[in-house]
Amino acid sequence: MNEMLRNRLSKRTKKLIISTLRFIVFAALGYQLLYPLIYMLSMSLRAPADALDPSVIWIPKTFTLSNFTDALRVMDFWGAFKNSLFIGLGCGILDVLSCAFVAYGFARFKFPLSNVLFGLVILTLVIPVQTIILPMYADMKYFDGFGIMKLVSAVTGGPDSVSLVGSYTSFYLPSLLGLGLRSGLYIFIFRQFFKGMPVELEDAAYMDGAGPFKTFFRVMLPNAKNSIITVFLFSFVWHWNEYYLSNLLLGNLKKNFAIALSSLRVDLQSVVNVQTISDPLAVVTRIQAGALLAILPLFILYLLTQRYFTESIEHVGIK
């Protein structure tokens, strides 16, 4: 009896120790991860005078929303929002469709050179965008669609190329063909997933007379919900944050958040100089406000989907 009690007690203390340790680990982790966000929030609510005042810790002396209104105006928030949203949504959907389609081919079919081709998929991931960014720009600027437009123009006399720079098409087209931003990774993710699916499922579909394409769209894709959500979120977020490509392909006329953020310091300084004071430090709080505004849509999207998203991680496989 006594021994049983002691046993139970030791089990309880063990549990307590484990949960305490876990709490400490997570508290440290949470602090590290939330620190920049809290910092941004704290900074953006301060009056410029408070920004470098060492006596101000976290809670500003004077609250102000003027940082946000300034940042909204200077960044052209809604224009940037529209561009980022169109690129993110379009590329996210196209990436999911094209990468799942291609990955299924790699996961389930053996054809000549399939291994070599998959090696090339990985290669596209490895090559930094900077290597091909210049020729790619030229391609987009004078896009002739595999020479089709040249042929047509030889017959009809129309223009032999179109400029895709400054239009969303220059982002959509590579995504549609499975070669967008980090598409190799998405193909990899889908391939790993499809490889892990039981073959019986497809055999059953084949027995019922479905072709490979029907099997893919009706059986495999609906089951890949988890991978689809993951890939979509990745693609959306990465396109939202991508700077080099957007800077080059969107041209000077259109801005998305990545470009707006990168030039925010300069933009703010020029505005501040004209209107109020020429103190460069006055910019600090407004930059934080701008950065916070730029990730706010991502943050809201994340808050809305995170429940579904974190839960979906658990429901993998077949139901």
Place this chain on the structure above:
Amino acid sequence: MIRRWKLVPYEKKKQVYGLMFVFPWILGFILFFLKPMIVSFKYAFQNLEMTPQGLKGAYVGLDNFKYALYKDPAFIREGVNSLVNMLYSVPLIIVYSLFVAVLLKNKFRGRGLMRAVSFLPVIIASGVLMQILKEDVFSQGMRGGVESVYLFSGGGLDGVLTELGFGQQLIGVFNNVISRIFDLTWRSGVQVLLFLAGLHTIPDYLYESSSLEGARKWEQFWKITLPMLTPMMLLNIVYTIIDTFTDYGNGVILMIYNAAFSQVRFGYSSAMAWMYCLAIAVFLGVVYLFLKKRIVYLQD
């Protein structure tokens, strides 16, 4: 036509279907990868200049490559730096994210919140925003105006370790590891996510039957969890290596970008990019061959 298609043997048919699935990618590969690559390869052997008529260049042979390898003091140094950096961070990131993923898998109070927080870096830690944060938050932390952002600053530990009689080199390594912890947590969002997804694909019956046989948690981790996670492990390792090599703050990447867009030396930039890519490709190939045999699929 249709009748003839029906006579084609099943294996051949599967090959054709496979190619049909992959066809869009092949098209994209030629248009958006192979073609630019070839052009950039050509650039690497030229000294390109911006002239009023556009880009003009003449063939200069291996000059660009020779310049990078023998004359430019920064290229080799930055290359070795990023390799060493990668050797540090990949094992750390993998072990750390596996640890966090295992902690996050089981149910406890506040798990949803912790998960949401752990994946935050996936959203925030890329591109320009990270640059702004680094410039501002991190420099603020260093200045000491606000409390330090490094939870584990290596400063005080230095003395303690020397007192304990560790070698200078070992301390250097140790410090390096510690000062990277912040960086690490911010770069392992994707990895934690993928590992967590991987953990949930392991069927429960494996654990149930093994615990009936008397296996302890520790044994279950090494004999079930780890082998079953190997496909995810491969994905994570490949992803982490690439992410470290092509990071925005990576020295070589910055050199390549600056050579092209601020110094307008397109030829030199292409030559450097080509050498860097080849090095990464070879490294990844070795890693892949090494890991390939150790991967376990449930199907097999």
